[in-house]
Amino acid sequence: MTSYIQNPVIWALLVAVLGAVSVIVRQRRAARAFRREIEEIKAHYTQLENSFSKSVESEKEQAQDATKSVLKSAMRTLQGLAAEQQSVISGLQTKYGESVILQDLLEIDHTNSQFGRRAQSIAVLCDGWLGRQREVASVYDVVRSAQGRIRHFRRVEILSQVDFGITNRAVEPVALALAELLDNATSYSSPDTVVEINIRTVPKGICIVVDDAGVSMNDEERAKAEKLLSSERVSGVSGLGSPPQFGFAVIGVLCERFGFEVSVDSNSPYGGVRAVLLLPHELLTAMPVKKAPAPAVPASAGDQGGPQSAMTASSTVDGLPRRSRKRPMAIVPGSASATPAATRSDAEAAAIMGAFQRGTEIGRATRPDSANPSSSTRDASSEGHEVS
């Protein structure tokens, strides 16, 4: 035993073992510390990464919002100018209506409308100003308005009409969306083909069907179009591609905002695309009342019967019609005298008849100076004037 203790080799071994153990322990500790550090660094890194992507995202959004608001106000100016120019051109068209200049004025008007539409489309993508408030218009007029906003409007044919109007809020968006559809239809078909529009009444509302004879879309294009028309639309003007394709993106935004539907998932009978714009009942209303085109002619009110009788006698012995100057005044639609009388309600008619009767009774009565009945007569007669 002592020999072992005395043996220096044993001691040396023991020291070596102890040293090794302590080194191992120290290294283990160091490794653990390293591992912890690495984990900490990892966590820090992911945190940094997250905050970086977040800030990139918000920066992107900010940039997009900034672009949007810049474009929005720029387009608003352009739209205002286009509208102003349109009213100037309208004035010129009336002023030089008899001259050959009119032809050129119509051309300018056409170009100006296209220009206005482009600005309007960009504004729509930037949540901007859509344009002037319109009055209720017939579906047919809204379709024609859309037709006038594209370059090749001569190639568009409207084959049917319906007796419905579009509410004033929806007139402009529907016209703009349809203009984009027509622009696509005329751009992607050959210049000698016709783009047909059919307006049909369906149980859900009204369908405006646009058929072109162009090249149909392939599956990829169709999927892209469907995506743009659905809710997964692009936001803002980035992501429209180069050259930018506004059409479906604009239509998608308008559909979502105003509650109509557009689908392009079928083929037209002519091999091209069939686009269908479905207007629900909420956007439809009765046909707008036509404004009397001519200023009221006072003479037509009095001699309503005169021209009628003159018309029957207005042919010469040879059977040719004879011209009568008074006739056009009478045949202008919406002459004021006849219709209001017919629209008197029963109560009003009774009140007027009652007033008339009271008046005659008072006239026959011996005391003409009674204040009350005479005032009631005056009231009644003034009421009668208001109605007629």
Place this chain on the structure above:
Amino acid sequence: MNGFDELEPETAELVRPYVITKGRGLPNEEQLSLITLVTAAGDQLQRPTQLSPEEQGLLDLCTAGFLSVAEIAGHTRLPMGVVKILLSALTEGGYLITRPPVQRAPLTDRHILEEVLNGLRTKFG
């Protein structure tokens, strides 16, 4: 954010005149002048449904008898040239008949009158 509601009052017509004329050109002056007389041809019942409201309105105006182009234009709110284009299109379609204004009687040639006078004088004088 809802910028769609800021709409301004209407200023211009919804349907532009070049759409109403369908992009057709002006008819020439001999064919349709301001005093050309126009009337509807045939029966009102056989009128096709594909005419635009403006064309229908013009036909309505013209059914009763001859009207001059100037009068017709006065009853519409359209520029004169646009009315002319529509009238000429309707005439081409056979819905309207135009009649040139009655010509002023041309003055007889003085030379012929003198010859007649001379002839009469030599015969009777």
